[in-house]
Amino acid sequence: MDRTESLPAQMLPPGTAPAEQPSVLLPGHDVPLGRYTTVRRLLPQRQRRLVGAWCFVDHFGPDDVNERPGMEVPPHPHTGLQTVTWLVDGEIVHRDSLGNVQPIRPGQLNVMTSGHGIAHSERSPAVHPPVMHGVQLWVALPDPARAGAADFAHHATLPRWREGDLDVTLLVGEVGGERSPAVVHTPLLGAQLEVRGPAPATLPLRRDFEYGLLAMSGEAEVDGVSLAVGALLYLGTGRDTLNLRAAPGSKLLLLGGTPFEEPLVMWWNFVGRSHEEIVAAREEWMAGRRFGTVADDPAPPLPAPALPTTRLKARDRSGGFRD
Template sequence: MSNVEVEPAEVTCTSTPGNVEILEPRDVPLGGPRAMSVRRTLPQKQRSFIGAWCFCDHYGPDDHKMDVAPHPHTGLQTVSWLFTGEIEHRDSHGVHAYVRPGELNLMTGGRGICHSEVSTTRSTTLHGVQLWLALPDASRDAPRDFQHYSPPAVHQGNATIKVFLGELAGEKSPVRTFTPLLGAEIVLEPNATVTLDIKTDFEHGVLLDTGDVKIDETALTPGQLGYIGTGRSTLTLSTTAGARVVVLGGTPFGEEIVMWWNFVGRTHDEIAAYRDEWQAETDRFGRVEGYPGNRLPAPPLPGGRLRPRGNPV
């Protein structure tokens, strides 16, 4: 998904281990006043990363149609995970695929890619999460790539778990990533409690989609993201009414990035150069075939230079 804010904020991020904290979502309208609204928990001033996860939009259930024209990405991977609906994906790597509930679509932007996203006529309601992964400096110019995976549902107690990235509950995803990561959907039955073994060198985030959930004794409301720092070996989730959560994790990223619009780079000048190349339609991003419309133009850069903004110590 594109970040189609009219005036996207610039973000320079650092990753530092922190204590357990609640990240509140902020409502962001995408594509104008009549377009879909999302609840964004990453990035924000309170925290910019969870592992390499640097962007988290949670949307729906929404009856708005999605029609995002071809737009660019650099230095990141996009992770699409739906609960309801269907989205048609086309990209400049030549991939034509569909995003469906319970199926992972992971696209590598690397040096540069562009893609379009359109909800299909079979889709009446959209509900899901759109996530970005920052690529480490050594791999951020990786070639374009696309991976699709349908994880099996595994059961632990009264919890149903789908591991789309990394490893959890004895299930391991075959999807390749550039840093150690975890991504999983967990559905808890009413009055369920589950304790999961987690990696002590990972930090984790628990996004509550629907229902009610507690992380140990800390309650979340829908849309909130509960952050847990490194050093823990277990994660306990409990619910009264039932819940669906998305668990994100990874080793602390340990690098600074500059993120503006749909670009991830390291400096203001890099971001400005990416924007110029997109506007000039260079080969860095390629072309999307089959989309019946024009490319999405880049918004103007801010008046000043993009400045660092990271996690508080």
């Protein structure tokens, strides 16, 4: 955590327009997820809490799960967010309280919209691939979508194309004239970039978006800054293009969106706007109300942890407290 550094605008190469905000390198930290999986948490952090409406970024693997159960996350609740799951390797079965039972494999996308409340579980099947590698992301829902109905969508095919020496897979939003089928509620971008050649690569960007770039594998360099595997480089706003160098075969995840201005209270699996909202969600989960029962999963639901003794405060996108 202490390795985070700010990168001043004068480090940009000649001829590159500076971003409106300095870049920040976020190395992340390890967090256990369920009994068998450890993830690298890139967002939220003290230095940066959101990229657009992306409010949570977990990168896991590549892990050898040949003789292990893989991912085992029992039923748990969500409010006020969307979960976006993307795999590079492996397989996970999503089950939720709407009755959906959906495997997800590499190249496919799961998007779950919690709205006012949903419960789900995520497990590797008993017979699963030997390696697990991917990301799970959260998107903060704006008013009034966060109070709406829950939903789930599985996208077996997504837009894919070659952009110079980049193979682009569009998860969310639009770029380069292509649009993802995934439904989101604020202007967002999520794209996997797979490097195919040694030449520097470029991708068009929107100046009103802020961006972050996650290295899932390989090596990358943006604006003279090296990006190690499992680190997230926050790129700020005001960019027309992404200019990067990376080793062939590297896989990168580009996240972006218009800055999300609504203050957030994030605690456990809940995203709200006030202490009272979080308290109510926790009480209803523990009482077995509001969130429903996860289909085809006999495991007992995860109990919510105890609330902190101090009042939960809303934070803005840069981490400052809001009244």
